[in-house]
Amino acid sequence: MSAATGGPALPQERRLVTEIPGPASQARLEQKKAHVADGVGTVLPVFVTAAGGGVLVDVDGNSLIDLGSGIAVTTVGNAAPEVTRRVHEQVDAFTHTCFMVTPYDGYVEVCATLAELTPGDHAKKSALFNSGAEAVENAVKIARVATGRDAVGVFDHGYHGRTNLTMAMTSKNMPYKHGFGPFAGEVYRAPMSYPFRDGLSGAEAAARAVDVLDKQVGADNLACVVVEPIQGEGGFVVPADGFLPAVAEWCRERGVLFVADEIQSGFCRTGDWFACDHEGVVPDLVTTAKGMAGGLPLAGVTGRADLMDSVHVGGLGGTYGGNPVACAAALGAIEEMRTHDLVSRAAAIGDLIGRRLAELRERHPVVGDVRGRGAMQAIELTAPGTIEPDAARAAAVSAYCHRQGVVTLTCGTWGNVFRFLPPLAISDALLEEAFDVVAEAFDATA
Known part of the structure; x- marks a missing residue:
């Protein structure tokens, strides 16, 4: 399916031209350190110049798939018409x-x-x-x-x-x-x-x-x-x-x-x-x-x-x-x-994400729980067969995703939960590619 709000000007693709963060973002991080209070943290330290559909483009020209929507804010997509x-x-x-x-x-x-x-x-x-x-x-x-x-x-x-x-x-x-x-x-x-x-x-x-x-x-x-x-x-x-x-x-x-x-x-x-x-x-x-x-x-x-x-x-x-x-x-x-009937679009996104997360759970016993509704889905990582939180694995998987150009967010009282909040303007193709990367991350950190 194409982007739900139709025709974003930005190419809807994951594209890595530098490491993440790239040199231009790293230079700006020095400015952030000099002028922004340290108490204002950053999940993924890339400086964004454009966003739309399901992607964020940074100052180095990297195009990242967005699974966070600015923490559920850009539900209709960035700069929706x-x-x-x-x-x-x-x-x-x-x-x-x-x-x-x-x-x-x-x-x-x-x-x-x-x-x-x-x-x-x-x-x-x-x-x-x-x-x-x-x-x-x-x-x-x-x-x-x-x-x-x-x-x-x-x-x-x-x-x-x-x-x-x-x-x-x-x-x-x-x-x-x-x-x-x-x-x-x-x-x-x-x-x-x-x-x-x-x-x-x-x-x-x-x-x-x-x-x-x-x-x-x-x-x-x-x-x-x-x-x-x-x-x-x-x-x-x-x-x-x-x-x-x-x-x-x-x-x-x-x-x-x-x-x-x-x-x-x-x-x-x-x-x-x-x-x-x-x-x-x-x-x-x-x-x-x-x-x-x-x-x-x-x-x-x-x-x-x-x-x-x-x-x-x-x-x-x-x-x-x-x-x-x-x-x-x-x-x-x-x-x-x-x-664009984004209620129905969210339900369809939920079906896609739910299927991919269920596959992850089948292959990786660290995935203790899969839950959520619509385009608000999560997996909780625990020591296999227990409810003991595994925040270290969550951090490692998230870091891998970031390096590969996928914006992921963790949450939970113990920091062991991945939350997935893609913009409802994202395409199915981008979602599938993003969860291919998430699957790779679990394999790479096993």
Whole structure:
């Protein structure tokens, strides 16, 4: 199949003309070292000059296959035609007024579109922000005002951002939390459904989780429970069927708001518009970002109109939140998703990746688990026959892929999970070639 968004100008091929990183990238790395804080890390130190379809082109002329989408951001592909067209039109008109000072149509149109696309047919409203962490933090603010309660429930292996509150909500210490405390209070952690490691059904895992929340916090004290329907940084953990509906029902019965963090899993990525759609779960509030705006910074909180309206005027907002150029990009990205039926494309990509990962598992016992949905797939590496994480092998395989011109990302609490997040504009041919390289990497590091 050709690229889903059609006709990227860049040749859709893997092409290596230097080592990775090449000399021009290495020279720029010296400049990065001199001027950029060391705390800003880099997965693959090549400097990109162009990107589109399923490839990234670096300053040395290497063309790399992209299996990361800038961590699930360029879902519609880099510089997708409708995104760039709308962005150019908006930049020519104006770049900023601050919606809280003088509003504009794009912000309202994005909110109307979110009301249409997010789960549930109830009346909804939205507020727009810059980043996923801001969206999560504002969802908690809304939940606290709406319920009059303070406590927040989150889950093991969860990732929600890098602000003080969202660091408190995030499970993983290094690199996200280490040395940055003290953190915001009234955040409580429950065990996540993790079928590969706990062997529980969805109902059993939900009962375990809500028992912890009930006993350690008390439902009457909980403003909200925040969960990623498929965990991102935590290792693409897909909860057992029935887990999310059971937790959501428990929340409804006790007046606790159920907040779905769809920042990584939303906008066609899983083969549904949102990961919650897979089991028909309807959250009270949904947080979005990443894939929404084709690479521009935009995030949102969408929820029941009565909840969203519970906050006093002026209590939500931000100078750049819902910037007009980012809103134009979002409207263009969503048009690309609809025009090219990227929900179906993600499902087809999932079938291809699932087949290739199943083949890997057959040949390499280090692959302990294959999981995910649509174009959000992962493999977890463990000592054969155990659940003991093998982060060293994951690092070695990833390094091999990088040297061979394939952008791969690892994740997971123990750093032993590969996550695959290709742009939905990638071709089947490029995907097959990328997973040929992944297979070579496992053979070479065995």
